[in-house]
Amino acid sequence: MAEAILRMTGIGKEFPGVRALDGVDFRLLPGEVHALMGENGAGKSTLIKVLTGVYSIDAGEIELAGAKVAFTGPLEAQKAGISTVYQEVNLCRNLSVAENVFIGREPRRFGRINWREMRRRAAELLTRLDLSIDVAKPLSTYSLAIQQMVAIARAIDIDARVLILDEPTSSLDAGEVAQLFRVMRRLKEQGIAILFVSHFLDQIYEIADRMTILRNGRLVGEYVTAELPQVELVGKMIGRELAELERLDERPPARTSDTLVEASALGGKVAPFSLTIREGEVVGLAGLLGSGRTEIARLLFGADHAATGTVRIGGEQVNLRTPRIAMSKGVAFCSENRREEGLVPELTVRENLILALQADRGWSRPVPRKKQDELVAKYIKALNIRPDNPEMLIRNLSGGNQQKVLLARWLILEPRLLILDEPTRGIDVGAKAEIQKLVVELSDGGMAVLFISAELEEVLRLSHKVAVLRDRRVVAELPNDDTLTTDVLMETIASGAAK
Amino acid sequence: MKTLARPLPRQLPRTLPRNYLPVLVTGALFVAMFVAGGIRYEGFATGQIILNVFIDNAFLLVVAVGMTFVILTGGIDLSVGSVVALTTMISASLLPSTPSILVILLVLAIGGVLGAAMGAIIHYFEIQPFIVTLAGMFLARGLCYTIGTDSIPINDPTFTSIAQTQIKLGPDLWISPSVLIALAVVLLATYTLHYTRTGRNVYAVGGNEQSALLMGLPVARTKIVVYTISGLCSALGGLLLSFYMLSGYGLHAVGMELDAIAAVVIGGTLLTGGSGYLLGTVLGVLVLGLIQTVISFEGTLSSWWTKIVIGLLLLIFILLQRLIVTTGATRDR
Numbered sequence: 001m002a003e004a005i006l007r008m009t010g011i012g013k014e015f016p017g018v019r020a021l022d023g024v025d026f027r028l029l030p031g032e033v034h035a036l037m038g039e040n041g042a043g044k045s046t047l048i049k050v051l052t053g054v055y056s057i058d059a060g061e062i063e064l065a066g067a068k069v070a071f072t073g074p075l076e077a078q079k080a081g082i083s084t085v086y087q088e089v090n091l092c093r094n095l096s097v098a099e100n101v102f103i104g105r106e107p108r109r110f111g112r113i114n115w116r117e118m119r120r121r122a123a124e125l126l127t128r129l130d131l132s133i134d135v136a137k138p139l140s141t142y143s144l145a146i147q148q149m150v151a152i153a154r155a156i157d158i159d160a161r162v163l164i165l166d167e168p169t170s171s172l173d174a175g176e177v178a179q180l181f182r183v184m185r186r187l188k189e190q191g192i193a194i195l196f197v198s199h200f201l202d203q204i205y206e207i208a209d210r211m212t213i214l215r216n217g218r219l220v221g222e223y224v225t226a227e228l229p230q231v232e233l234v235g236k237m238i239g240r241e242l243a244e245l246e247r248l249d250e251r252p253p254a255r256t257s258d259t260l261v262e263a264s265a266l267g268g269k270v271a272p273f274s275l276t277i278r279e280g281e282v283v284g285l286a287g288l289l290g291s292g293r294t295e296i297a298r299l300l301f302g303a304d305h306a307a308t309g310t311v312r313i314g315g316e317q318v319n320l321r322t323p324r325i326a327m328s329k330g331v332a333f334c335s336e337n338r339r340e341e342g343l344v345p346e347l348t349v350r351e352n353l354i355l356a357l358q359a360d361r362g363w364s365r366p367v368p369r370k371k372q373d374e375l376v377a378k379y380i381k382a383l384n385i386r387p388d389n390p391e392m393l394i395r396n397l398s399g400g401n402q403q404k405v406l407l408a409r410w411l412i413l414e415p416r417l418l419i420l421d422e423p424t425r426g427i428d429v430g431a432k433a434e435i436q437k438l439v440v441e442l443s444d445g446g447m448a449v450l451f452i453s454a455e456l457e458e459v460l461r462l463s464h465k466v467a468v469l470r471d472r473r474v475v476a477e478l479p480n481d482d483t484l485t486t487d488v489l490m491e492t493i494a495s496g497a498a499k
Numbered sequence: 500m501k502t503l504a505r506p507l508p509r510q511l512p513r514t515l516p517r518n519y520l521p522v523l524v525t526g527a528l529f530v531a532m533f534v535a536g537g538i539r540y541e542g543f544a545t546g547q548i549i550l551n552v553f554i555d556n557a558f559l560l561v562v563a564v565g566m567t568f569v570i571l572t573g574g575i576d577l578s579v580g581s582v583v584a585l586t587t588m589i590s591a592s593l594l595p596s597t598p599s600i601l602v603i604l605l606v607l608a609i610g611g612v613l614g615a616a617m618g619a620i621i622h623y624f625e626i627q628p629f630i631v632t633l634a635g636m637f638l639a640r641g642l643c644y645t646i647g648t649d650s651i652p653i654n655d656p657t658f659t660s661i662a663q664t665q666i667k668l669g670p671d672l673w674i675s676p677s678v679l680i681a682l683a684v685v686l687l688a689t690y691t692l693h694y695t696r697t698g699r700n701v702y703a704v705g706g707n708e709q710s711a712l713l714m715g716l717p718v719a720r721t722k723i724v725v726y727t728i729s730g731l732c733s734a735l736g737g738l739l740l741s742f743y744m745l746s747g748y749g750l751h752a753v754g755m756e757l758d759a760i761a762a763v764v765i766g767g768t769l770l771t772g773g774s775g776y777l778l779g780t781v782l783g784v785l786v787l788g789l790i791q792t793v794i795s796f797e798g799t800l801s802s803w804w805t806k807i808v809i810g811l812l813l814l815i816f817i818l819l820q821r822l823i824v825t826t827g828a829t830r831d832r
Contacts, residue, residue: 075715090713092706094773095699103703104696104716112694154714 005030005065005193006051006082006162012059013046015396018387020046022217023060028162028193033184035196035204035225037237038214039400039428044197047214048164052077052084065161083155087167089147091154093140098122100139101154125153129183144289145176152183156192163187164195169203170425173288173454181207199428201230213237234429255281255464259315260448261300261417266309269295273474274309275467277417282439282449284463284480286456286489292472293452294336297419300450301333302326314416327360330416334406334423336452338399342406345395349385349405350376352394356409379408384434400431407435411442418442419450424458436462456486470496521767521819522779528812529782532789540796546672552788557677558583558739559758560784563766564688565732566759567780568725571692572705573772574628576726578617578635579733580755582610584748585639586737590658591651591747599657607734613639614730618723632726636756643749650748653741662742677739684735688728689777701725705772761809762787765816786812 006028013021021043028034038044049055051062053071062069064080071077074084091100098119099106107117122135131149139147148168155163165184169177184194184207198204204211205225213220213236220236261277270292277283285293298304300311302320311318313329320326323333335342343352353376358367367375376390383404385397394402403423410418420439424432439462443449453459459466460480468476468489476492478484537544553560562579569576586606593602613635621631653659665673692698700721703711712718740751766783768775790808794800 074713078715084713086713090707090710092703092710092714092773094706095702099699099703103699104714106696106699108696113696113699 003066004028007063008047008051008060009063010060011047011050011057011062013050013055014058018396020217021050021057024214024217024219025222026212026219027222028195029210030161030193031188031191032209033188033194033196033207035198035208035211036214037204037211037233038220039237039398039430042214042237042428043217044214045166046217048084048166048195048197052082052164078158081159081161082164083158083160083162084164084166085148085151085155085168087170089144089151091139091147091151093147094138096136097126097133097139097142097150098135100150101125101135101157105158122153125157126150129153129186130179143176145172145179148172148180149183152187156187160192162193162195164197166197167199168196169198169200171289177203201233201429204233205230237429255279257281257446260313262312263300264310264312266299266306266311268299268304268307269472270299270469271473272308273467275474275477277448277450278464279416279448280443280446281465282443282451282463284459284466285450285452285469286459286466287469287493289454291469291493292474293469294421295472296467296469296474297333297421297450297452300326300417301331301419303333327356327413327415330414331419332356332410332413332415332417333419334410334421336421336425338402338406343394343402345393347394348391349380349394349397350390352405353379353390353409353412357412360413375412379411383408383438398428400427403427403435404431407438415447417448417450419452421452422454423451424453424455432458456489460484460486460489468492519776521816522776522782524819525766525779525782525786525816529786529789532786532793536789536793536796540793543792543796546669548792549785550668550672550674550678552785552792553678553681554675555743555791556784556788557675557681558736558743558752559755559762559787560681560781561684561732561739562736562755563759563762563780563784564684564777565729565736566756566763567766567768567775567777568688568692568701569628569729570705570760570763570768570770571701571772571775572722572725573708573770574621574722574725575632575760575770576614576617576635576729576733577629577632577756578613578639579729579736579759580752580757581636581639581643582613582730582733583737583740583752583755584643584750586610586734587741587744587747587751588643588646588651588749589747590738590741591653592646594653594655594658599655603738606737607731610730610732610734610737611727612730614733615723615727617730618726621726622719622722628726640749646747646749648749650746650750653745653747658742659745662745675742677742680735680739684732685777685781692777697721697724702773705774707773758787758809761813764820765812767816767820769820770817 004027008024008026011021011024024043024047026047036044036047046055050057053073053076064082069080071080095103101122102118106113107121108114119135126133126135126149129149129152131146133142133146139150168180172180188194196208208225210222210224212222215237255278257279259276260279264274265272267273273296275283285296287293295304299306300320302323302325306320311320318325318329344355350372354367354372361367373390380388380390385401385404385408394405397405407423423435436458439449439451451459451462463480465477465479466484466489467474468478470493475496533544562583566576566579589606589609590602617631617635620626621628661676664676666676666679667673692701700711700716703714703716704718704721708718741747744751762783763780764770765786766775766779766781768779787809791805794802794804
């Protein structure tokens with residue numbers, strides 16, 4: 001086996017009250033794709049941040065190509081050949097593609113930036129990644145996938161020996177993922193060591209050569225991907241049986257209860273559509289990124305204005321001008337963008353939880369502290385929010401637990417219709433199963449749920465019926481019976497059936 | 500017009516026309532106003548009218564150039580008007596006893612240091628630029644009155660000769676040395692913004708400061724540099740105002756920060772940072788200047804109409820920016 005390019009031994013890192021990493025060993029070989037696996041809160045992000053110098057380490061040592069290193073910041077790590085591409089593309093969208101690749105290292109002649117040379121070299125570099133685009137255009141004119149490739153191009157131009165890809169695929173569609181994987185394979189051939197983080201197990205098995213599994217800040221082990229079956233992997237990651245997940249796989253029987261929401265010819269940013277949601281029914285929305293899933297949710301929540309059509313909730317016609325009106329009718333909307341639209345990172349778990357209830361009551365009638373504590377304790381327990389400390393700042397929680405807090409916030413209001421927009425994106429398998437289980441329980445209790453997810457399996461597993469979207473148009477509404485499979489859904493999306 | 504259009508180099512060729520749209524609109528507005536004025540008033544459509552706009556607004560142009568750097572990073576500098584006043588005051592009080600070259604260097608240094616200090620506070624203490632520069636504004640204005648509460652005349656031979664020099668450009672056409680200085684500043688600034696790393700870092704920081712940091716760009720230095728540039732430009736603007744007024748006074752340039760911000764915004768620079776061109780700022784200053792000229796030609800109108808028109812224009816341009824940004828955002832989806 002080749003000599004490791006990167007070796008971390010006995011890494012320990014402590015935050016106030018949390019031991020994020022505890023004696024973790026990790027090694028990376030040149031020319032391999034190495035997956036870092038673990039639930040949220042297992043210590044993956046911390047390990048990456050330690051490696052790139054964002055955090056300093058409390059114990060252990062890091063060796064790069066045999067030499068001991070201690071980076072004080074991402075810039076220093078970058079100079080040493082460790083580049084990182086994050087989930088949220090960290091580039092400047094207002095600048096051109098070429099500039100994004102070269103800024104900070106622009107080719108110059110007599111101290112003057114040589115724009116022509118810069119564009120030429122950027123185009124050349126992107127061609128190496130199988131990408132031929134106009135590099136003079138602003139980055140914002142391109143899709144997220146291409147922006148990610150540009151970020152990679154920037155990373156490898158800095159003579160990267162180690163490339164860290166932190167959840168690069170979470171917002172890409174299948175074609176874009178394939179393109180990214182082609183690029184990764186090419187880089188691998190060039191001897192670059194790639195550290196890859198993703199929550200999609202299929203992707204891990206497609207691209208990763210080896211993997212390191214973390215749990216609760218400790219090392220579980222290092223494995224060759226081909227020798228570790230998926231079920232065992234998940235077992236090692238969450239450390240408990242998968243019975244819960246499998247039990248969910250039974251198909252939910254169709255609902256025949258009363259109609260709760262009836263949208264007819266409702267349109268705005270999406271083409272007019274009609275949709276009924278019964279009490280206790282889970283309606284899935286399937287479609288690609290940008291197909292209008294979120295737009296439908298926003299229409300039903302009154303966050304966007306309807307240009308046409310009507311909505312009836314519980315038989316009564318409602319003019320959803322503002323989210324407030326929708327909320328008063330029992331509609332709750334858990335947004336896909338938990339960082340930007342949902343959570344207030346500087347507030348505690350309790351404060352975040354109580355926010356929607358307080359807004360509903362009006363600020364002149366504060367929720368009594370005792371009632372708050374009661375409610376918070378109840379939901380922390382019900383949703384298994386960890387750590388179960390209501391006074392912890394929400395930004396210190398892992399993604400999955402943040403998502404649970406956000407969910408709990410709306411559940412406190414006891415809504416009749418709960419709209420969940422990508423509730424499981426970017427969270428780990430364990431938390432995902434818990435949220436899925438919760439959806440089933442809620443719908444059994446009579447709550448209607450509009451469930452939006454990019455993962456078709458998940459939509460299929462939970463929904464009683466599925467509305468398929470394509471190009472901002474509802475192209476089909478399919479009952480979830482035995483004939484409906486992910487293949488059927490994909491075909492419907494691909495062909496845009498009823499056009 | 501020609502003198503203006505030629506020296507500005509072609510900036511980034513092949514960039515999207517959408518980025519240029521606000522600049523083009525401002526340019527069209529300027530031409531339209533000039534043509535309309537020429538039709539309506541006798542003796543308006545002459546080259547000297549344009550040159551007078553430059554002569555009367557050279558100091559504003561320099562201040563607005565500094566402001567452009569700050570706004571491009573997504574910041575704001577409210578202290579510029581006060582720093583201009585402070586510069587005139589210090590110059591006027593020192594000139595009788597000190598050589599003029601020393602005075603000039605001293606006030607430039609004071610402007611630069613004030614700017615750098617504000618930039619450092621903004622960056623290292625993570626305080627809103629609005630608050631920090633507001634404090635700077637009160638500080639500089641207050642310092643004026645510690646020097647004196649009355650207007651101090653300037654009789655220094657160097658200053659008066661610069662003030663009285665007329666550079667002939669042709670028959671009946673002339674400009675002041677201040678205009679040359681202002682244009683040189685514009686050229687230097689344009690070069691800096693488009694052909695140096697510092698300039699590109701300004702755009703990057705304004706586009707996304709967090710990303711800029713992760714891309715390893717010197718964010719701290721860039722932010723401090725833009726406020727330093729703004730401070731320097733304010734001091735230089737103050738010197739140009741001293742040439743123009745030949746006096747130092749604590750009440751000079753009251754509200755000039757707002758004129759400068761207005762010029763930058765009308766020139767199409769986004770207040771959120773990351774997008775805009777110096778050419779736009781030049782046109783913005785010209786539009787503001789031309790409004791004053793038109794209103795003075797109208798004769799019967801009160802000069803306060805200038806403010807009303809500027810207010811309306813600002814509103815229109817901010818709405819226009821909003822429109823461009825939102826249509827851009829939906830297209831990106």
